[in-house]
Amino acid sequence: MTEVMSGPAPYIYVSTRMRVRKAKLIQREEYLRMLNMGLPEFTRQIEEMEYKREIDELSASFSGVDLIENAMSWNLAKEYQRVIALAPGEMKGFTRDYLHKWDIQNILTILRGKVQGISDGKIRAVLVPAGELNAPALDHLLAESSAERIIETLPQKQLAAVLSAGLAEAIGAHSFGSLENELYKYYYATLIKAARGGMKGGLPFFKYVVFEIDIKNSINLFRIRAQGKPNANTSEIWIEGGSYHTDELERLCSVANLDEVIDTLKKKIKSPVLIDALESVREKKPIYSIEGMLIAAQLNQMDNVSKRNPFSISPLLVYLERKKYEVANLRALARGKEAGLAPAVLEKYLVM
Amino acid sequence: MALNVKPTRSELINLKKRIKLSERGYKLLKMKRDGLILEFFKVLAEAKDLRNDLAIKYARAQEMIAIAETVEGSIGVKTAAFSASENPQIDLKSKNIMGVVVPKINPRSVKKTLTDRGYGVLGTSSAIDGAAEAFEDLVETVILSAELETTMKRLLDEIESTKRRVNALEFKVIPELIGARNFIKMRLDEMEREELFRMKRTKGRSEK
Numbered sequence: 001m002t003e004v005m006s007g008p009a010p011y012i013y014v015s016t017r018m019r020v021r022k023a024k025l026i027q028r029e030e031y032l033r034m035l036n037m038g039l040p041e042f043t044r045q046i047e048e049m050e051y052k053r054e055i056d057e058l059s060a061s062f063s064g065v066d067l068i069e070n071a072m073s074w075n076l077a078k079e080y081q082r083v084i085a086l087a088p089g090e091m092k093g094f095t096r097d098y099l100h101k102w103d104i105q106n107i108l109t110i111l112r113g114k115v116q117g118i119s120d121g122k123i124r125a126v127l128v129p130a131g132e133l134n135a136p137a138l139d140h141l142l143a144e145s146s147a148e149r150i151i152e153t154l155p156q157k158q159l160a161a162v163l164s165a166g167l168a169e170a171i172g173a174h175s176f177g178s179l180e181n182e183l184y185k186y187y188y189a190t191l192i193k194a195a196r197g198g199m200k201g202g203l204p205f206f207k208y209v210v211f212e213i214d215i216k217n218s219i220n221l222f223r224i225r226a227q228g229k230p231n232a233n234t235s236e237i238w239i240e241g242g243s244y245h246t247d248e249l250e251r252l253c254s255v256a257n258l259d260e261v262i263d264t265l266k267k268k269i270k271s272p273v274l275i276d277a278l279e280s281v282r283e284k285k286p287i288y289s290i291e292g293m294l295i296a297a298q299l300n301q302m303d304n305v306s307k308r309n310p311f312s313i314s315p316l317l318v319y320l321e322r323k324k325y326e327v328a329n330l331r332a333l334a335r336g337k338e339a340g341l342a343p344a345v346l347e348k349y350l351v352m
Numbered sequence: 353m354a355l356n357v358k359p360t361r362s363e364l365i366n367l368k369k370r371i372k373l374s375e376r377g378y379k380l381l382k383m384k385r386d387g388l389i390l391e392f393f394k395v396l397a398e399a400k401d402l403r404n405d406l407a408i409k410y411a412r413a414q415e416m417i418a419i420a421e422t423v424e425g426s427i428g429v430k431t432a433a434f435s436a437s438e439n440p441q442i443d444l445k446s447k448n449i450m451g452v453v454v455p456k457i458n459p460r461s462v463k464k465t466l467t468d469r470g471y472g473v474l475g476t477s478s479a480i481d482g483a484a485e486a487f488e489d490l491v492e493t494v495i496l497s498a499e500l501e502t503t504m505k506r507l508l509d510e511i512e513s514t515k516r517r518v519n520a521l522e523f524k525v526i527p528e529l530i531g532a533r534n535f536i537k538m539r540l541d542e543m544e545r546e547e548l549f550r551m552k553r554t555k556g557r558s559e560k
Contacts, residue, residue, distance in 0.1 A: 069426060070427075108472075116434055174438055175438070177435060220474070232465040288419075291478045328425070332422040335421045341422065
């Protein structure tokens with residue numbers, strides 16, 4: 001592989017490669033065709049795609065839809081590792097920071113599994129080494145005897161500090177929910193800090209992170225509203241750094257009038273894609289439908305930003321997210337077909 | 353019918369008292385049986401509705417977990433499931449239906465808010481919420497159903513034993529007592545007739 005080390009060339013090179021990879025992802029028409037396939041036909045189709053190697057690798061350990069799901073997760077992890085390796089200079093740092101959420105997910109899974117006495121094999125089966133911590137690093141953590149030792153062994157010391165601060169409470173309360181929320185808040189704070197660090201390419205990245213925080217906060221606001229308990233304490237679930245103040249979001253949970261909520265949300269955002277998505281929420285819709293629309297809005301916004309900034313981090317982020325949703329869609333198709341869900345039901349949950 | 357009774361007047365009085373008591377008991381038990389059957393049918397109607405509800409909620413929970421696995425994958429669902437370690441609690445009391453002690457179960461801490469479920473809100477999607485909510489609903493209905501099913505089982509047991517006692521009184525105890533009473537009456541009458549005959553004979557002899 002030819003590597004260009006200076007000037008704008010590395011960005012141009014990587015952005016172009018990401019666009020090419022994105023173009024190879026499965027298109028809407030293909031998903032619609034897959035929706036009408038039976039499970040055996042769909043499985044054969046998957047085996048003919050780029051997931052074949054992972055299916056062959058894991059076929060000794062898994063079977064059926066579990067094999068498809070794990071092979072796709074494994075493929076996603078490998079692809080992300082390849083993207084990290086491909087990204088030049090500052091872009092590599094941003095990419096690592098962005099994929100850090102997979103580390104958080106894996107570490108939490110290991111901690112939860114260890115605390116609940118689940119075997120290492122079972123925990124390993126649900127890890128997706130798509131972040132900075134690759135498979136050997138996660139195996140190393142798994143081999144540790146206690147949650148405290150796992151945290152001590154972590155190479156990311158700041159993350160370890162957040163974990164140490166909340167571990168005793170999590171074990172005491174038999175719940176890692178609060179700790180998980182704190183970790184994701186730390187993740188977004190780290191992203192904002194990295195994007196505002198004055199490095200080249202930071203501004204589009206920063207705008208994207210703010211947008212993602214807005215989407216996350218909006219989805220969680222609608223999730224809280226959907227459960228119909230307006231007085232529930234929600235202070236710990238809001239991510240700071242977005243367009244909305246956390247107090248405002250907490251207040252909106254208890255506002256009965258949906259139009260008022262949407263008007264308030266719309267005041268702070270400029271993205272026409274998100275404004276359109278929020279407008280369509282005015283008609284009362286189930287939460288999965290709202291969530292799907294907001295995620296679609298997020299991806300469309302990313303596409304738009306990527307087109308406006310063709311040689312920035314944006315094409316890379318678009319590819320990472322689109323790849324994530326390709327895997328999610330294929331997994332959804334496999335699981336949905338196995339569960340006997342009707343194509344019309346399944347279609348509602350696909351991000352196309 | 354093997355009767356082992358002494359044909360005496362006091363025994364007859366005793367038997368008459370026992371017959372009266374048995375008949376009163378029989379009437380009361382019959383009323384209790386009828387009352388229990390009425391109660392049973394009331395509970396049965398509720399239980400029928402609840403069983404239908406349970407079947408609907410079970411189907412919904414199955415669908416929601418399938419959707420959660422569809423959206424989040426088994427990995428996502430298992431990760432969220434690792435978070436829930438607190439078992440649902442119940443308050444167990446008892447109540448009395450016509451002498452039958454039946455449980456009164458109140459589900460506690462089954463339905464939780466999004467932030468109390470144990471999984472992180474920021475790392476999951478609404479599909480997990482949907483599955484958790486559907487299973488909370490199902491568990492709550494299972495608990496309520498356990499109360500009604502146990503009540504029905506205990507009422508049925510009690511109806512069965514009351515029915516046996518009523519039948520025993522109606523077809524065995526009371527007829528036997530009546531038989532014994534009739535036997536004593538007959539023996540006493542016979543003895544009276546013998547006595548009368550004997551006295552007449554004695555009188556006849558003394559007159560000759």
